[in-house]
Amino acid sequence: MSSISAIHAMSGVDRFQKLVDTIKDCAIFMLDTEGHVISWNSGAERLVGYSELEILGRHFSCFYTREDIAEGVPEHILNTARQSGHLETEGWRVRKDGSRFRAMVIMDPIFENGTLFGFAKFTRDISLKIKAEQDLLGAREALRNAQRMDVLGRLTSGVAHEFGNLLAVLRSGTERLARADLADQDRSDSQKFLIETIDHATSLTSQLLNFSRGQPLRPEQFDLIDRLLAMRPLLETMLGDSITLKMQLVPELVPVDTDRHQFETAIVNLIVNAREAMIDEIGVKDCVVTLTVGSANEIPEHLASLPPGGSYVTISVSDNGPGINKSILPVIFEPFFTTKRQRSGAGLGLSQVQGFARQSGGDVEVSSAIGKGTTFALHLPRVRRRIVNPIAIDTLPPSYAEDCELSGSVLLVEDNARTADSSLALLEDIGLKTTWARNAEEALTKLQQSEENYDLVLTDVVMPGMSGIALARTIGRRWPQKPVILTSGYSNELAAGHGGELELLQKPYNRKTLLSTLQRHLLAQ
């Protein structure tokens, strides 16, 4: 008899038994209404270790761990299957030899003419699957850790490298200044050079803070198209004669609410990158950078971190340069990643762009093809409201000559004696009378004693005890007419958006910024 005709010759019950026995990696068996085993397949024997003879009539709780039995899990499972008509669960089960395995269990009650007859039970060993999942998770975590260490290593050596160079310049410059025989012109050149170096260090710190999103944004509403048009001459100069700048802008107002200065820096960083990428290509083809503004109401899938339903505007900067190698695409936004060591690139441009975009509630993405070019798309949340009274820097009082002096008295609140010394000297240098308070509490006592002695309070933000923000708010309540200006290099409080209503003077500040910040208050009095 052929095997097919042998199967046909079997009764339905035999055929079913054959089927159930053939399944070797699953236990398929039946329980009576109380939970005693009344049928057993070879898969069950393989999985749990009991032969049919050994197990028939035994209560199915013998497959459960001692802890589960103590907690009444077997009864609970029977009751749930009985009441809900179906049960699927996962848990630890015990073999005949006492070893445990992770099981996926399905249990269904069997009814005959409406009466409960027993339960059908299906158990599968999923230990290997779980282990494979855990191994995969472990491998991913290990990879992530390795990547984190890699980024951290690059970051640390980048900071050490950049600041090491700057400190070397500052040291030799200061030593030079100390020389008595230095000619006046050399002294003035050295001073200028030192100041430029300090400014460079300041902008590096600010770029790093941007990346860590620790730099508080100073949001203002402005029209993006207006800004880009105003920046056009600057961008064209940056690109030079050999690269054409094309602008494709929508003919409407595109209001955004973000830090205008940071926005401009991000655009400049993208344009400079495009130029540097194409500069070697000159003569080979027509080099073009295209700046496009278009709405992006559809958020790309990989930017799912952006809140859905938001309205975004996309500013794209495309070049037809050499493109970016696939192998470095995942790391180009990391701080200090650069392929331009010879050109003394710091590798901070794109980290500023990304930090700014994310802190503004948007994101940036890149697409690139070797030999064809690169496009960076900056997505920023769009403001629905009409632009009301944009506070543009241009509308502030005209800047004053550097040798201008002010009059008045300033209460300086600063916990660091060295910083206080230099700030007091700078304040006195521009003609102001000064008083120093070491902390907020001391400042309040001084104001309490004679509030009219101080025309303005200039306070550090991070101080032991009461913070500068709390101090400014207290002064605002007690002496509402007293101008208070915060000054800080970095503060968690500011980065978290606190004190947004208060004026901030970014540290380190120079004479010019100090003067133009204070004059608005002192001249107004």
Ligand SMILES: Nc1ncnc2c1ncn2[C@@H]1O[C@H](COP(=O)(O)OP(=O)(O)OP(=O)(O)O)[C@@H](O)[C@H]1O
């Ligand atoms: N438009 C582009 N075309 C090709 N490569 C690019 C482009 N923009 C960025 N890159 C690559 O990404 C790297 C990182 O860019 P990023 O702006 O962060 O740093 P950098 O330009 O090297 O230095 P920095 O901007 O601090 O002067 C660059 O070194 C370059 O390899």
Ligand SMILES: [Mg+2]
């Ligand atoms: Mg760059």
